[in-house]
Amino acid sequence: MWRRALPSPSSFSGRSATPGIAARFFSFASSQPPPSTTPFPVSSSPRTTTLFSSGIPIRVLQLLSTASWFVSFVFPPFINEIELASGKIPKTKVENVMPIATGHEREELQADLEGRNILEINYPVGPFGTKEAPAIVRSVYDKRIVGCPGGEAEDEHDVVWFWLEKGKPYNCPVCSQHFKLEVIGEGGSPDGHGDDH
DSSP states (O other): OHHHHSOOGGGTTTSOOOHHHHHHHHHHHOSSOOSSSOOSOSOBOSSOBEETTTTEEHHHHHHHHHHHHHHHHHSHHHHHHHHHHHTOSOOOOHHHHGGGOOHHHHHHHHHHHHTOOGGGGGSOOOSOOOSSSOEEEEESSSEEEEEEEESSGGGEEEEEEEEEETTBOEEOTTTOOEEEEEEOTTOOOTTSTTOOO
């Protein structure tokens, strides 16, 4: 694009430029006015042509313009990370977001304020469930899909998926592990059709 917008440096050697060329150059290169009001080359040589009395070669101005574009698009993410690490930009606190949060986001933020992880119910771990001490699976609904991977080492089997419902303990048909659902909160149907509203 620069070669189309600017005449080649060889066109400046031996003749003076018109004011239109200088104006066209600075309209593309920068929004600042030229450092001098002399709209023609001060010196010229076969290798570089300088524009205006500042003596800056045209090629250098082109490179500076390209470099400023590069810095403006590449470095802002790194600058923002540095500012966050130094503490210049205030971090968003849960208390600031709570008034506008709704639904599941509000539940997560409320649990965060109370110091508990609401998402821990998605990864149940514990000992092998027996009839006397079944494996407890938590849910916010009255039923939940659960996968049984079996026991440890050679007692493992392919995952068996099943619905675990409130008040109905389940016994895995492959490894005979026992499961029980513990409902957290109000419960209800996971598809939303069991509401009495």
